[in-house]
Amino acid sequence: MQVLSHYENLSLILSIGLLIIAARMFGEFFRKFKMPLVVGELIAGIILGPSLVGNYAPGISEILYTHNTNASIALSGIINISIIMLLFVAGMELNLSLIRQQGKAALSTSVLSLIIPLGLGFVTAYYGYEYYGRNSTDKVAFSLFMGTAMAISALPVIARTLIDLNLFKTKIGSIIITAAMFNDLIGWVLFSMIMGMLKGSANHSVLLTLLYTVAYAILMLTVVRILINKSLPWAEKNFTWPGGFLSLSLGLAFLGAAFTEFIGLHAIFGAFIIGITIGDSVHVTEKMKDIVNQFVTNIFAPLFFISIGFKVNFLDHFNLQITIIILVLAFVGKIFGGYFGAKIGGLGNKESLAIGFGMNARGAMEIILATLALQANLIGEEVFVAIVIMAVITSIVAGPMMNWLLKGKTTADLT
């Protein structure tokens, strides 16, 4: 068995420790300006990585993110595991029954805020393929990805914005949360299909990939969900709890991820669906979810987000044209989608526009999506940088815009 040498081991451990602390320091700094932690973590990587510090003092950057071949392979493995866990946690936050129960306004908002940006992203990428720089030669897969990237939302950022604006319990708040959950669910299913299609061309047909995706999702969300729900009380009785829940849930997440990877879909899809399956159980309490969430979002998420800046040179790959195209498409697609959806659902002009801006926040989910696409060579560095910038800007703009649009309206007006 091959093991890391003393130096490689030291290099790996040092990197992990320094990256986690640097990410936290930057995250906390940006939090003081009311920005999500993820923005600080991401900027930490950009500043400390090859874009800035690494350009002038490469030694510092290399200590922070190991350049030793074997140690960096191990670190990449840990970061891949982080993505799987992040998707698992994202799945756990989805509430199927909330999506199922949505009223007319939430339904129309969910559907239009998904379809309009998806369509816009797809059509513009397909017909304007050459304007996006160097990307996958599979034009359809690239265009589908761009559509999905425009359609996805960031539930945690949206929830935070709604709480800050005291809109969490209003009708607008409910519509945005439900629609964001719906967008995330469909968005990740679509993304998995695209990734499956890319892999599938080598292993099996596109149709088979679609069949696997749907069959896996249905099986997990019905039979396995019932089995997990029935088994949890037994596990609670016989295992140390809630520690046992952490082991079991993450264990199942990795098994789900391994299974989807095995059948030719992406590992994240397996973890995401297992997250929904476990999070939906009536036996899973807030405390149990909290344990998993804290573990993942405070150790593995910062590691992942800071690492992005070390892998891509943001200055070299910044392309103003692509960034503007993606920003405009993201804003137009989501805001109009949310607006028209809410209008059809019977809401007023300002409220509908506020919903559009609320839905527009992309946050961490968009960055994960773009990273996976970059890893799969579906997009090039320039599109990746543009998507990350778009994710940050949309997340920052959502709160102030909603606040401005709903100024003067009381919570009672919006209930």
Place this chain on the structure above:
Amino acid sequence: MTEQISPFSRVALAIAFSPRCEALLAEVKFLQEKFDCKLVFIHVGNKTLQEEQYLKHLLHRFGLDKPENEVIWREGEPVETIIEICQSAQVDLLVAGALEKESLINYVLGGVSRQLSRKIKCSMLLLTEPNIHPKGFNHLVVEGTDHPKTENTIATAVLWARNYNSKSLDIIQENDLSKIALIRSEELKEHEAGERKKEILSEEDQKLKEIIRCSDCGNLAIHTERIEGKPGYVISKYAREKEADLLVINSPDKPLNLLDRVFPHDMEYALGNLPCNLLIVHPKGGE
């Protein structure tokens, strides 16, 4: 809570000539005495002379063969026919017997009583253990979730408890995990998250206090409790653990279908395994 007029002036009983038919008749007779309501007896099926005579005999035996009471025989698909009759006869409350738990196949396909409760546009009482000598309902558990229907549901439950001389009524506020959990999913310090949660919940508490303060509760012991968990599941579990006699919940906002059984929520948790008798309160004139 503004008025205490009876919410149930016309009560219907779905009759199936089952072994529990007599007990159900005794229960509705008792209910009629408590609410001073008119009764409608609905039977969906062939009107044979033998069954007609049997029903007449039963109604006479329980003293229910009064002119103000009505018997409706109709052929057709039971669920849709009963719903149609309840609408045309302006029934406020439909009473039916129900097993505590149905087999998985029956549950998924939908037995008559449960299917009625998912679709009907009036209140419905599902009796799991109707008694030929009705005992009433001593301990009621009521849904106190923050919802526009809740005020009417609590008012109805209080009136029900008073009419039946019940001893206690527990109002359960269910903390919806899906929403509360999102507060912790973003980056707040522990005390900040606690404060935000408290702010959101205290608003609900105030509303509930106002509802209870306005209600004419008399000597009824009212206890309120907030429990974390999935709405519907939490209250059913509580009712079972406390051995409640009647669980009172809001009617669903829209008719429930097969998907709601596959991905259960709210009332479906109670229907999956009835913890006790179940009263589903539908606002009068509500959709």
